[in-house]
Structure formats: structure tokens, C-alpha cells
Amino acid sequence: MRFRHALVTGANRGLGLAFVRQLLTAGSHVVAACRHPGKATALNLLAGEHPGRLHVLPLDVAEPKSHAELARELPLVLGEGDDGASRLDLLVNNAGVLHSGERFGHLSAANFDDSFRTNATGPLLLTQALAPWLADGARVVNLSSRLGSIALTTRFGTPSYNLGKAALNMATVLLAQALAERGIVVVALSPGWVRTDMGGSDAELDPAQAVAGLLRVAEGLQPGDSGRFLDWQGESIPW
Numbered sequence: 001m002r003f004r005h006a007l008v009t010g011a012n013r014g015l016g017l018a019f020v021r022q023l024l025t026a027g028s029h030v031v032a033a034c035r036h037p038g039k040a041t042a043l044n045l046l047a048g049e050h051p052g053r054l055h056v057l058p059l060d061v062a063e064p065k066s067h068a069e070l071a072r073e074l075p076l077v078l079g080e081g082d083d084g085a086s087r088l089d090l091l092v093n094n095a096g097v098l099h100s101g102e103r104f105g106h107l108s109a110a111n112f113d114d115s116f117r118t119n120a121t122g123p124l125l126l127t128q129a130l131a132p133w134l135a136d137g138a139r140v141v142n143l144s145s146r147l148g149s150i151a152l153t154t155r156f157g158t159p160s161y162n163l164g165k166a167a168l169n170m171a172t173v174l175l176a177q178a179l180a181e182r183g184i185v186v187v188a189l190s191p192g193w194v195r196t197d198m199g200g201s202d203a204e205l206d207p208a209q210a211v212a213g214l215l216r217v218a219e220g221l222q223p224g225d226s227g228r229f230l231d232w233q234g235e236s237i238p239w
Contacts, residue, residue, distance in 0.1 A: 002026070002028075002089075003026070003028045003089040003218075003219075004029060005028065005029045005030075005086050005088050005090075006023050006028045006029070006089065007030070007031040007032075007033060007074075007088050007091050008023070008032055009034075009059055009094050010033075010034060010061070010095030010096065011033055011034050011043060012032075012035075012036070012040035012042070012043055013042070014207060015094055015143065015207050015211060016032075016034070016094040017042055017043065017207075018208050018210070019092055019094065019211050019214075019215070020032050020043065020054065022208070024046065024053060024054060026215075028053075029054075029079070029086075031055050031057060031074065031078075032046075032055070033059035033070060034059065034095075035058065035059065035060050037058050040056060044056060059126075061093075061095040061118055061123065061126055062118045062122050064125050067125055067130075068129060071129045071132070074130070074133050075133070078133070087134060087135035088130065088134050088135060088138055089135050089138050089139065090138065090139050090141070090218065092141045093123035093141065093142045093143060095122070095123075096118060096143060097115060097118040097119060097161075098158060102158060104156055104159075107159060107160075111160040112159075112160045112164075114160070115160035115161055115163065115164035118164070119167070119168055120164050120167035120168045120170075121171070123142050123168060123171060124168075124174070124175065127186075131179065134182075134184055136182045136183050139184070139185050139187075139218050139221055140185070140186040141189050141214070142171070142172045142186070143189060144172070144188035144189060146190050146192075146231070146237060147162045147165055148166040148167075149169075149229070149237055149238055149239060150166060151238035151239060152237070152238060168188060169188045169229055169239065172186055172227060172229070176226040179226075180226065184226075185221045185222070185223060185225055186227065187217075187221060187225060187229070187230060188230070189214055189217060189230055189232065190230070191205070191211070191232050192205050192210055192232050210232050213233055213234075214232050216234070217230060217233070
């Protein structure tokens, strides 16, 4: 399916920025959300290159008040469709946080709180807030990670991130149930190990390569895929 209207969180860099670029190239109207739009130089340059097709709005995914403010602004930038205000065909919950350097014996509650609010409850509550602006049959992509897979865990590392992504996987299944009546497909997608600020310079994939795969998966999703955990090539990942 072609995504006429898409919203991407954490859109100022890395995977989020790559999503924005490729969606614009495909002809989509894009709402790019990030915490500090004034500092999002690359996004603002893109907005100048694509007048009327890219809108940059503020969002702190960890703050429900920010969700409500974004929901209020959306109809102002989505424009009018045949039956009133347009709706989103694609929501990409990409914004996330990883606290590096965590060691057993020195873990902090603050890191876990931040990870859960940003990586799990944030996307869940944001999707709830934006549900009225999702088109029937829309796609919701939650950017998860293989590090959130319980079955694949073989070492101790990045515990606040791993637990947050595992919780996001459960949120994905719950959202799939909540939105099923409207034909909205919700999936958790792992982008693989990507060369971003979070993934590091030694990672295997370029952001553009990973996002191209993720968008192909999103475009090919069927109603029966809702609630699944897939990689960037569409292969199932064990929970």
C-alpha cells in the first residue's frame, strides 16, 4: 500500500530521519515529530525542499501532555480529504533511548523509568492519543529490537533498553487487539544493527538500507500480521 500521510517520531536523526527522507521520496505527506524542532537542522532543510509535504512538530514521547498537544495540531497540518480532515496511513513509533554503560550491581531505577516511559509506555499512549487520526486500515510500526527478545537473550547487557523493548512488544500485541475492529495493523519491527548514534559506527547496516527494508515490510503487511514481531526483511523473531 502507498502511504499518503505518515507520522514519524524521533525524526530528527538516524532511522527517523531516514524514514522521513524515503517517505518524501515516495510521495507521502509527512509529519516529523521530535523534541526540539528548532534544532532539527536536517528536517528543517527538508521542509524547505518539500513545501507543504513535510511538517515538523514538537513531541516528547515520554510526556503524555506532549501527545495531547500533537494530537491537537495534527488536523491543522494533515489537510482536507474527501470526507473532511485527512487521516494517517502510517504511524512510525521510532523515538527511543538507550542508556549505555549499565553494569549489574550498579543499576539505577531512573534508567528503567526513563526507558519504560520512552520505549514502551510512550509509544502505547501516543498511539492511543492519535487513534482518532489513524485511517481505518492504517499501519502502526513500533521500532523494537532483537534485544527485546527473551528467547534470544544470551548475555547480560543494556538491561533498561532490553526490558523496555520487551515491554514494547507486549504493547504491540495489546494495540493490535485494541485496533483490530478498524483493520489497523500493528507490528513490532526490528531494524537490525544499524549505523546510528545508538547503534555505533561498527554496525552492519546503513540507515537507508534498514529503512528501505522496514518500509517494504510495512507496505506488504496483511491484517493477519497484526501483533507480530518481525525483522527488517519480514522474518519472524521469537518473543
